[in-house]
Amino acid sequence: GAGVSQTPSNKVTEKGKYVELRCDPISGHTALYWYRQSLGQGPEFLIYFQGTGAADDSGLPNDRFFAVRPEGSVSTLKIQRTERGDSAVYLCASSLSPSGTDTQYFGPGTRLTVL
């Protein structure tokens, strides 16, 4: 079946602008995760959803970052007043449940560049 998909694959924006990154999880997966990967680093956890609710947003760096999953499927990561330091690859993953017994499968990522 189809894997996790993310759009756009690349996003270039100017400092101060607002951006939205979209994630479409594997069908039937109730848990959805966002990670951020800076150059030369491993992915870092941002937030995860169980169904429609954000169950853990402890990884969001500040209040410019927000994510929603209104119908329990597609999720959107929103970044306000972007800064150059926000440039990174934003990865989305999904799993059957948030239990550690279920593997997280990753999408191809969105490369965000803030000029």
Place this chain on the structure above:
Amino acid sequence: AQKVTQAQTEISVVEKEDVTLDCVYETRDTTYYLFWYKQPPSGELVFLIRRNSFDEQNEISGRYSWNFQKSTSSFNFTITASQVVDSAVYFCALSGGYTGTASKLTFGTGTRLQVTL
């Protein structure tokens, strides 16, 4: 807090050599899960294996094998007879087994493997 250390930043081998990628982890959870992911130049993270903390049996899958040792908090990954297609960045990751920790993967910084002819 959970931590994963991959001390090898980059490894270069010639095709057909065996190579071992090291992973050392720290956690206070008694139940936890360990993972290896591969990130080829295309960028997508590909799941390779998951182990739980109660199962220390080593695993072999084709040319890949994994050695899990709780006594040394290590989960090392060996590729036998490496091939050029194995060139990628490999990440070790850890998640907890309890609510609140189970859902976050903590990744190491990755090991870049370069296999040449």
